[in-house]
Amino acid sequence: MGERMFPLERQKKILELLMIKKVLKLTELTEELNISIDTLRRDLNHLTKQGKIEKIYGGVKLVESKFGESTIADRLISHIEEKERIAKKCSEYIHDGDCIYLDSGSTTFQIAKYIKNKKNLTVITNSVPIVNELMNDDVELIIIGGKVRQNEQSVVAYEYLFNFNELNILKAFIGASGITIEKGISDYNLEEAITRKNMIELSKEVYVAADSTKFDKDVTIGIAPLDKIDYIITDGNIKKDFINKFKKITTSLIISE
Incomplete structure (x- = not known):
């Protein structure tokens, strides 16, 4: 070929x-x-x-990019072992017949690799790498419509192109650039944030997949308070005091081994 x-x-x-x-x-x-x-x-x-x-x-x-939010290409590689472990853990919560949303983060990208053998799975995404990854697999793939952000390889959804409310999403897997107990999850880009907010509202269960470096950071744009998040799945390097704080709130912290 x-x-x-x-x-x-x-x-x-x-x-x-x-x-x-x-x-x-x-x-x-x-x-x-x-x-x-x-x-x-x-x-x-x-x-x-x-x-x-x-x-x-x-x-x-x-070639590395030198400014602002690192591009998805760089982030797909950093902390790769942690991300793979987190993704593997996330995949344990995905079952045959589920309809899930995978967003355009670098950790959520790894999830795609672990769900190829699930039966009757519907995957909704705004991530071009995830579409490429699952393109030839036996997964029902829905990509949301809108503008492509090149450096993120993601699609920023336009309401008028995509009727979100028709989707019956069981579980959403969301990335985040920052997580704090007080402010919840946050991100760098307004447009991405709007899509994430939509998906959080629409999903019956919300999972945030984020490596331990994201904790105790509050970046530019707030996406959702923790009471909107059912589970946060992270790696074993998370600090002990954070684990204790989670005992007092409704969001479950799941640590991948």
Whole structure:
């Protein structure tokens, strides 16, 4: 397939692969894309000129972005072990026949990998990486309509394009950039926040999937107080005093091992 794909398609695929795995060897890319080393070199030269990737010894990596909220590409990789553990734990709460919402966070992206063998699952999402991940699996996929935020690879929903109230969501899995007991969960982007708020209102159960670095942070935009959140699933590095605080409130804290 590789050589017959358009160069643009191949280059997009190379970037997608680099988002999942930070650094790739040239041999990994030629095998994955089923192309010759010459074809690969042409693609890589093109992407290097565009400033999207940089060549390193024997391979390539994505160029880091330097400002504000790190891009989804960077975040898909940071704290990866914790995120995978959290995602695996989340998947234990997803059952055959569920209708779930997975939002565009980097931790929620990992959940997609653990639910491919569930039966009759409906996944609603605003995440382009999640759509790519589940595209060829036996999952009913619904992507919400709206504007694409390139650096987040997410869709910001427009009410007039998408009738949220028709959705019968059993469980929503939401990411957050900050979590505090007093203020609840928060995020950096207003548009993403609106979609998350909608989904929290519509879902019977709300799960926040967030690694322990997000606790005790209150970032720009409030999304929901903790009384709207049923479960927070995080990793084992969470501080003891937080665990104690959760004993006094209705939100359950679940720690992935």
